[in-house]
Amino acid sequence: MRIHTIIRSAVLFPGESERWHTHKYDFIYIQSDHAVHIHVNRIQVELNDKTPGLFQSSHGPFSIHNKNSRPVTLQGIKFTCGINMPRDFYLTDFERTPFEALLNEETPNENSCSRIIKLLQPMNKPPQTPNNRERIDPRLIQLNRYIRKNYNTPISLQELADYVGVHPTYLSNTYSKVFKISPILYLNQLRMKAAVELMEDNGLTIKEIAESVGYNSVPQFSLIFKRFHAMTPSQYRKHSVTPPPS
Incomplete structure (x- = not known):
């Protein structure tokens, strides 16, 4: 360093x-x-x-x-x-x-x-070498693809566990050990990235953005958004998004 x-x-x-x-x-x-x-x-x-x-x-x-x-x-x-x-x-x-x-x-x-x-x-995302992949449970790789494809739908840890046929606690521990991040945190990262991009569309309400990235509850979306960005969605849009031309 x-x-x-x-x-x-x-x-x-x-x-x-x-x-x-x-x-x-x-x-x-x-x-x-x-x-x-x-x-x-x-x-x-x-x-x-x-x-x-x-x-x-x-x-x-x-x-x-x-x-x-x-x-x-x-x-x-x-x-x-x-x-x-x-x-x-x-x-x-x-x-x-x-x-x-x-x-x-x-x-x-x-x-x-x-x-x-x-x-x-x-x-830091580890390099995916053939040897590295061989040591990873293929169900986890399949689950990762599933999360990336379906992050914009309501998904719970229980649903992810059911998808690969294991207990939620086992899934969380195993996934975190392999990918150095919990499945729910990875899911929220994908959602927050998509939410920031949707913020550029001033025609969308916060509720519509929340639903578009998989949250049924605006308060839950706002709480998680603030954890990632240190401000609420409304504050982020006010400070960070260029207003439309008048």
């Missing part, structure tokens, strides 16, 4: 913006004591004192905007580690302890760096 920059305290005044220069595959960890808006790659995310962010740059600058009426204090780490995530990768729900430890250390500690690597490795 190579650390390029550690920012332990940077003040951003009301209405100000700041740009951090990044290279492709740079990781950026950032936390703030108040709400800030992040623009990176093709996404916009709102962070706050309880929601830090972890991003990997794929193109363009990393921009931070303070839309509050008060100054905000930022802390951040820019680093590379040889791990390349999917395009537009970012997280707002993750273990922040190793990053905070690194920010508090005068000299970067190898243990903190190792913990960050261990955090990132399971999120």
Whole structure:
């Protein structure tokens, strides 16, 4: 792991913006004591004192905007580690302890760096080699295809378990061990990606978008959307979607 920059305290005044220069595959960890808006790659995310962010740059600058009426204090780490995530990768729900430890250390500690690597490795999609595939239960591969094909329909863990003929707990544990992600989290990732794309269509209501990606309940859709994007669907559309020409 190579650390390029550690920012332990940077003040951003009301209405100000700041740009951090990044290279492709740079990781950026950032936390703030108040709400800030992040623009990176093709996404916009709102962070706050309880929601830090972890991003990997794929193109363009990393921009931070303070839309509050008060100054905000930022802390951040820019680093590379040889791990390349999917395009537009970012997280707002993750273990922040190793990053905070690194920010508090005068000299970067190898243990903190190792913990960050261990955090990132399971999120990186492993290469699918023939030997790798041979060790995977073919039912799990079949289930993965089923989720990708049917993510936009109401699906429960019980239904997924019934599809491959196992107990839900066994399925969740086995799937997570093989793919480093639970089947429901993978399902929600696909749904959230589709939801963001549908947000561009201002003719669709939030309810219609929720139903289009497999949710029968708008509150449930909004709750999960906020976990992924740190804002509600309505807030995301307001801040991130270009309004139609008048």
